Amino acid sequence: MPRTPKPVIRSDIAFSTPDRISVRGRDLPNEVLGHMNLGDFAYLQLTGREASAQQSAMFNAILITLVEHGMTPSAIAARMTYAGAPESLQAAVAAGLCGLGSVFVGSMEGACRMLSEALPAGTKSDDLEQLARDTVASYKARDVSIPGLGHPLHKPVDPRTPRLFQLAADNGMSGDYVKLMQLIGAQAERQSGKSLPINATGAIGAICCEFGFPWRIVRGFGVMARAIGLVGHIMEEAERPMAVEIWQRVEDEASAHLREAP
Amino acid sequence: MPRTPKPVIRSDIAFSTPDRISVRGRDLPNEVLGHMNLGDFAYLQLTGREASAQQSAMFNAILITLVEHGMTPSAIAARMTYAGAPESLQAAVAAGLCGLGSVFVGSMEGACRMLSEALPAGTKSDDLEQLARDTVASYKARDVSIPGLGHPLHKPVDPRTPRLFQLAADNGMSGDYVKLMQLIGAQAERQSGKSLPINATGAIGAICCEFGFPWRIVRGFGVMARAIGLVGHIMEEAERPMAVEIWQRVEDEASAHLREAP
């Protein structure tokens, strides 16, 4: 099948020559190494721009929030995988990341999407209150729960949320999206009669809108941060393993009724 | 099968209560967010200790070196995966990470292992020259190439290496392991008659020994850094895709001889 014209394969991220390595237009060895921290370099890698001091503070805080949250399903999956393939540490991290989907990290993406669809980039709203009411009503009409609200453990307040919002305010990044998220939370509580605190993923989703990030990439912040957390879990698993014990307990209990059948 | 005593499942990394989230003994919202950058938090997550200013500079530089290196096999695998499952960004990153094994990141691990086995932590050598000769000889005897030396593109010098070694010196982390790596490189060049510059993974392997990291975890630094790089590639792929074009070119060329057979 002739295909004309042949599309060009092109990337603007990086290039190498024998004596140079350039990422986003910066000479990596000389202009980046020793001059930037990892969070700022992540910002450069993703956006092609250098973070301002305010953006740096905020973006590092967002990523750090997402690194570690205890013995999550993703940490357990990584440890289980490492127990079977300790020579493939990278595959253990990959296995742990595979579960960062709609249930455990998706609400961050969902909150960012909800807010950016309610208030498209570059537009203004005269009446955020009304926008919040409309948004809550539309989720209710579709019988879908509002992303970024409520938490099974962190009640009545998710302790990360006020801190993230304070950092947003301190760094000049608390605009209409943060306000809209808060109004949506208040409105949802009023309509449901339940306590529905904005959780960390709701706060992060709103702040990602302030940054102007497209919602499709927001899950990626959770993925890259959690990769760090999972390496920590694997390092601990290598020293004091728990995977085999979990396996044996689960196996014993799960099949007891079969083994004991007459 | 009764197993007594039942081993305890225990992790020292993190815990949560309704109003607290603690990682490595720090209150995450109040003691970490806004007070640390991502590289420093990674150091805390992995070691349980806060990085000194020197460790922070060095560790951030190591991780940044590993984030991005162009359209690598791992970036291509991530983009291919994203083309088939754009709703599962996490799986695209995972697919890209799966290939960070013995060929492309392993030499970092290998260099760290070689050096820490030659000079076990806590020991001293009177004669690093002799140690370098013995190490090169033992690799030669086993007909195995020495990890961390040579690069297919970056010749005669890998531009990351002198910069990383300079940062190590600037931050008081240029000790016997860095020296031993340099002596091994010089010795290998002498014996082989070929140019064998220390590449970035050799430099990083040596500096990881200076940090005291166990060699088994060193590959993890590449994995967590590259997760950031891969999110950048996926973000670009979402905006200006190349995966389908690569696919069609490869498919067309690979099966041409079969399609055209009589």
Added chain:
Amino acid sequence: MPRTPKPVIRSDIAFSTPDRISVRGRDLPNEVLGHMNLGDFAYLQLTGREASAQQSAMFNAILITLVEHGMTPSAIAARMTYAGAPESLQAAVAAGLCGLGSVFVGSMEGACRMLSEALPAGTKSDDLEQLARDTVASYKARDVSIPGLGHPLHKPVDPRTPRLFQLAADNGMSGDYVKLMQLIGAQAERQSGKSLPINATGAIGAICCEFGFPWRIVRGFGVMARAIGLVGHIMEEAERPMAVEIWQRVEDEASAHLREAP
């Protein structure tokens, strides 16, 4: 947090004792090995029932259809991964599988879901024609393309479809779901004025409904079949590699504009 009553962890799939291994109530060594083929055992593993001769013929055909389709993005991702981590063959297969999502395998799931929602299991329709018209109209109203119709290469007929439908008829599995899929295809062609042949995933989706499989698991058939195909690609890659050549071509072309910039 006390949680009462503590849910039970229970699986009905398999158990082992020192001298027995039982899967789905069969003694694996003595009742299964040598008495079953892999497709039939897959059916037993998934459903807990032995396949009849007709089900065996049909289920094996469905799975075989999904094993291999050339140098797909998933095959390329697996080969790229193997090039970096040849010691982790399992991770290369895993990387290839990660991309079997909404774009390349999802239409199978989508067709099965569409049909089973139009005609829920255990119900009957007096007027399949009308059901087809309603279904096509509802997709049109939502501006969503109908799953299982059309193919970029296989025109005007996907050669797998008539064969799969013939096997369904031969094996007594061509009922209302197959008819409904055909009516939907005809209706969609009439309304759009375009040629929209039922593709292999549309045919498989319909036959999966005849089997009574829940739509959520149908993607799994593609995943397990493709795992076989990917091992074949990796075996070929080990003998005659193409990954490094693809990488170098992509890298060269993608960054040419950056390398050549003044």
Added chain:
Amino acid sequence: MPRTPKPVIRSDIAFSTPDRISVRGRDLPNEVLGHMNLGDFAYLQLTGREASAQQSAMFNAILITLVEHGMTPSAIAARMTYAGAPESLQAAVAAGLCGLGSVFVGSMEGACRMLSEALPAGTKSDDLEQLARDTVASYKARDVSIPGLGHPLHKPVDPRTPRLFQLAADNGMSGDYVKLMQLIGAQAERQSGKSLPINATGAIGAICCEFGFPWRIVRGFGVMARAIGLVGHIMEEAERPMAVEIWQRVEDEASAHLREAP
């Protein structure tokens, strides 16, 4: 960098034209579907040859042996992943496969490698007894345990082994490799004074040598078989989940000492 001559990208597995799909030289719809079972098609995909009746019986039995073995670490990892990303079933299977490495499936590869290095394809030994003694001695000298021997649960006999060896004998595939494996097992028991029954992976490793498979691909049989098993686990997890309960128990126990600290 000009590279000349440019290597050709070529695959001999499959091709498609608008009206044809060909795999390993067979017309997929007409010569394969309805004429082959999945195990036989896997054999064709991997080798390019059709299995004889004997090869079919043996290869299907090998693959079936590897599909399912209860609530293994790999099944737990897949279920954990599915709990977080139920929309990405393929990623849950991928996560489960990532752990099929040196610890849990590698002994199959190891046994095949040991035997094919002791008795390279196409060679003959006058004295298999001596070869067994030498092989055991060389593992002992390197202080490495012999792959394919011993099992933590299946004692004093792995019930799969005699059945697999019987099938090998029934199908004319019990030659020098099976004999050598048995002699190695007997020799290892004599030297160690311990019961070291040949386990399923030892039996499969030996039979794979009889087939003439290269040892590097043998792990792939476990990977593709287990993909089927994992889809079964995910199907059960969707209906009666256990992942969240496992998570909560592990989290509660693992961090109890931290939560309760003063």
